[in-house]
Every structure is written in structure tokens, then in C-alpha cells.
Amino acid sequence: MNEYDSARLAAVLELHGLIPAIIEKADVILVNTCSVRAKAEENAIARIKGLKRFKIENEKLKIGILGCMAKNRGESLFKDLPFIDFILAPDEYQKLPEILHPTPYFPLPAFQEFAKLTNNHSAFIAIQSGCNMRCSYCIVPYVRGREQYRESGSVLQEIEEAVAKGVSEFTLLGQTVNGYRFKGLSFAGLLRQVADTKGVERIRFMSPHPKHYTGELMEILLSEPKIAPHVHLPVQSGSNSVLKKMRRQYTRENYLSIVEALRFSNPLYGITTDIICGYPGETEEEFEETLSLLQEAQFDSAFMFAYSPREGTPAASEKEFLNEEQKKARLQKTIDLQNSITLKRAKLMIGQSEKILLEKPSRKNPSEWVGKTGNFKKVVIDIGAIPHCSPGMYIDCVIEGVKGHTLRGKLSA
Ligand code: SF4
Incomplete structure (x- = not known):
């Protein structure tokens, strides 16, 4: 969503005469922030602090903080980052023209739905x-x-x-x-x-x-x-009691019935997920249920995190019984198991004919291109026989092998 918002804002600014610039030359820097984890906010703050030097070098420079952290921290950001010029929450982007006025590029018409x-x-x-x-x-x-x-x-x-x-x-x-x-x-x-x-x-x-x-x-x-045939379907936990505490509004059984239906139609259907390890009060048995769900669902890959409290959420006031080390140990166990499943799922692709959407040439070897299968797996293909490849081309290939978690393909005969 943030990438989309950034692109939309960039498009509106470009539409009105601003052009992309290297950071040293910029007159406007907008930092679109994420707030989903405390760590994301810490990273954003550190990054923004690093922008201060550009302000010293360019008096005209305006720095704006956008996105969820702007909403979450609001005016308090001015206290931590006194050199910034404005903050705009996601529901306030309409105000951007007004805020950037009177820079020479404006007035801007009203912010509109516009995708870059x-x-x-x-x-x-x-x-x-x-x-x-x-x-x-x-x-x-x-x-x-x-x-x-x-x-x-x-x-x-x-x-x-x-x-x-x-x-x-x-x-x-x-x-x-x-x-x-x-x-x-x-x-x-x-x-x-x-x-x-x-x-x-x-x-x-x-x-x-x-x-x-x-x-x-x-x-x-x-x-x-x-x-x-791919879906990223966050499950978070395999335990019904934890799911209930998380207020996820489904059970393990509901979730697995979706997985079963998708894989029944297509055993190679790509299913990826998010997992939180060590939610407050998660017992050893409840954690084991998450591991058993990974085994049952056979996810193609997963984003896995150790629980960290997010201030302002109901879970943040729940008592935690696990220390950081214990949470990390559960996370590591989850990652190890999922890595083995990811590899197993990748190997199932060997011998399959796939339609690949080419994205870009490989950085390591210019005669190879990187693309994605329908089920969202990355494939590296030797495109030797094709004289002109470009991003957006579809090509047919056969999956020959797996290196790391990346598939290797060759052009179909
Ligand atoms: S569904 Fe739950 S986890 Fe996803 S954005 Fe909404 S509140 Fe957050």
C-alpha cells in the first residue's frame, strides 16, 4: 500500500512540474513511513535524522513525513525531528498542494486518483x-x-x-x-x-x-x-485459542479448509503466509499447533516474526511470559521448519511447463532473465535463443532445477 501511495504521490508531483532528483539536489523530500512494527518506525526515524544534513546544504529544501507513522506519532515527531517541515497522515494527502505552496511549482489542483x-x-x-x-x-x-x-x-x-x-x-x-x-x-x-x-x-x-x-x-x-494461482493469506497462528485472543475471526479448521480447496484444484497453487511466534500467553502446546499447521498447509513461503508489542494496541497491555530469547527460539524453530517446506515445494516444480512473466535481466549473467511463474515463484531463465527480451514479455519455459529457493528454467522447445 505504501509503495502504491508513494507512486501515486510521485505521479501527482510529476504531473505538476516536479521531477525526480537525486537526494542531494532535491527541493522536496517526502518520507513515506510504515508503522506496522515498532522496528519500522525506529528505522524510519533513523533514516529521517540522516536527512538533516541536506537541509543545511539547501535552504529551500522541504522535508515531509507521510504515512502511518505520521498518523501514529502526529505532532510529537516535531519534537524528535525539529528540522522537518510538515507531517501528513494517509488521509491528509489532499493537503499536499496547499502545504508545498508557495514553492515555485504550485498551485496544484486537487489531489486525484492517479496511479503511477x-x-x-x-x-x-x-x-x-x-x-x-x-x-x-x-x-x-x-x-x-x-x-x-x-x-x-x-x-x-x-x-x-x-x-x-x-x-x-x-x-x-x-x-x-x-x-x-x-x-x-x-x-x-x-x-x-x-x-x-x-x-x-x-x-x-x-x-x-x-x-x-x-x-x-x-x-x-x-x-x-x-x-x-497464488495467494498471500496471513494465518498468524495455528492454535484456535491464540487466534481467538488475536481476534482473527477464523479458526484453524476454517483456514485449512481454504488451503485444501485451493490445493485440491491445483496441487501447485502457491500459498504464502505471515506467522507471529510467541504471542502473549502462547503456551508450548499452542506453539506446537502452529508448527503442525505449517506441516499441514505446506506453505510455499512465509514471513515469520517474533511477537513485539505495538503500543496503542490491546495486545500491548497483555502480560508476556516469554522473554526475547524464548520468543526468538520459537521463531528460529518456525523458520527452520518453513525453510525445509519451502525447498520441498520448490522441488515439486521441477519438470513443470510454466508461463513466465519476465521482469529484468539477471544481475550476475546478462544472458539470463528473472521472471515469475503464475504461482509467484522466482525463476532464472537462460534466454539465449531470444534476440530481444523486455520486461513484460511472457515466455514458456520448463523448470529444470532449484538453486537456493530460486527456480532455474529453460525455454520450452
Ligand atoms: S486484518 Fe487484522 S492484521 Fe490485517 S490490517 Fe486489519 S487489523 Fe491489521
Whole structure:
């Protein structure tokens, strides 16, 4: 979401005469921050402190802090970072023109829905912002507000404009993206309309919530070939009692039934997830249930974290019984298990014919390109026989092997 917001802001600024600059020459620096973990905020603060020297060298320079940390910390940021000029929370970006005035580049017209493409073949499209869930450990609902859904006509228009510029892969974005609804149109209905848009080849979405896996959604996921066979579906814990404390609103059984349906339709369906180890009060047995869920679900990969309290969330006031070392030990056990599963899942791809969307040449070897399979696996391919490769090309290849967690492919005969 932050990448999308940054691109959107950059596009609006470019539209009005600002051009991208190397940081030493910039007259405006906007830092779009993440607040999801305390560590992310600490990193952002350290990074912003490093910008102070540019202020000394360029008197005109304006530094603005944007994003969730701006919302979460508000005016107190001026105390820690007295050299910054302004802070803008995600729901305040409309004020940017007014704030940057009277720099020579303005006035800007009102901030509008406008997407800058992340590259020339693949685009993120925000369809929903905010979150109505109240997961006990999560700060997002407090900084991003309640769910808002974008008008479907504007979504489709943005996609059509991107298709006209050569984009063929679209990722629909939202905090709980599959909770999307607009005037009677469900997320499944929107997916249908996107799939029916001429020029759209591959559709992804991020991040769905297990609670919103309706029958209608499953039906289109399993029947529409343009929807890539991959989902990042955060589970967080394999224990029903921990899930309840986390207020996740599903059970282990609900979650595994989604996994089972997707893998029944396609055993190579890519499923990735997020895991929190050492949630307050998590017992050894509850932790073991997470490990057993990893075994059952056979995730293709996972983002795994040791629990860290986020000030302002209900979980932060819960008593912790594990110390940092114990949490880290659980995390390490989880990572070790998941790494072995990730490798096993990658090896299942050997011998498969895959349609790869090329992204960029390999840094190590110019005759190799890097791309992604439909199920979101990175592949390195020797493109020797193709004279002109470009990002956004689809090529057919056969998976020959696995190196690390990356697949190696060769062009199909
Ligand atoms: S679903 Fe839960 S974890 Fe995800 S953004 Fe909403 S509150 Fe946070």
C-alpha cells in the first residue's frame, strides 16, 4: 500500500512540474513511513535524522513525513525531528498542494486518483483502504481508519489506461482486499470485471483475509484462468485459542479448509503466509499447533516474526511470559521448519511447463532473465535463443532445477 501511495504521490508531483532528483539536489523530500512494527518506525526515524544534513546544504529544501507513522506519532515527531517541515497522515494527502505552496511549482489542483505504474508491465491498483478488523496486535486500523472502497468504474478506468501503456499484470491492493464491496458489487464481481477487461493477462490481489473467502470468491478463483494461482493469506497462528485472543475471526479448521480447496484444484497453487511466534500467553502446546499447521498447509513461503508489542494496541497491555530469547527460539524453530517446506515445494516444480512473466535481466549473467511463474515463484531463465527480451514479455519455459529457493528454467522447445 505504501509503495502504491508513494507512486501515486510521485505521479501527482510529476504531473505538476516536479521531477525526480537525486537526494542531494532535491527541493522536496517526502518520507513515506510504515508503522506496522515498532522496528519500522525506529528505522524510519533513523533514516529521517540522516536527512538533516541536506537541509543545511539547501535552504529551500522541504522535508515531509507521510504515512502511518505520521498518523501514529502526529505532532510529537516535531519534537524528535525539529528540522522537518510538515507531517501528513494517509488521509491528509489532499493537503499536499496547499502545504508545498508557495514553492515555485504550485498551485496544484486537487489531489486525484492517479496511479503511477510501478514498472512497464505490472501495476498495483488500490481498491480498498483502511481495515474494519481489530486484530489485537495490529496498529493498522488506528492509523488507516475504517474500510473505504474505491468506485469500480475508477478501478477499471485505471486498468484500461495502464493496458494502453502495455501493462498486462495487475495486483489489486487493500488491507483486507477481499472484503471489497461497492454498490452491490462484491470482490468476486470486481475480479470478474477485471478479468473481462481486454489486455489483462494476469491478476493478483493482496492481502486477503480468511474470513472473506466466500463461495462466490472460491468459484471465480478456481475457474478464471487469468487469476494467478497464488495467494498471500496471513494465518498468524495455528492454535484456535491464540487466534481467538488475536481476534482473527477464523479458526484453524476454517483456514485449512481454504488451503485444501485451493490445493485440491491445483496441487501447485502457491500459498504464502505471515506467522507471529510467541504471542502473549502462547503456551508450548499452542506453539506446537502452529508448527503442525505449517506441516499441514505446506506453505510455499512465509514471513515469520517474533511477537513485539505495538503500543496503542490491546495486545500491548497483555502480560508476556516469554522473554526475547524464548520468543526468538520459537521463531528460529518456525523458520527452520518453513525453510525445509519451502525447498520441498520448490522441488515439486521441477519438470513443470510454466508461463513466465519476465521482469529484468539477471544481475550476475546478462544472458539470463528473472521472471515469475503464475504461482509467484522466482525463476532464472537462460534466454539465449531470444534476440530481444523486455520486461513484460511472457515466455514458456520448463523448470529444470532449484538453486537456493530460486527456480532455474529453460525455454520450452
Ligand atoms: S486484518 Fe487484522 S492484521 Fe490485517 S490490517 Fe486489519 S487489523 Fe491489521
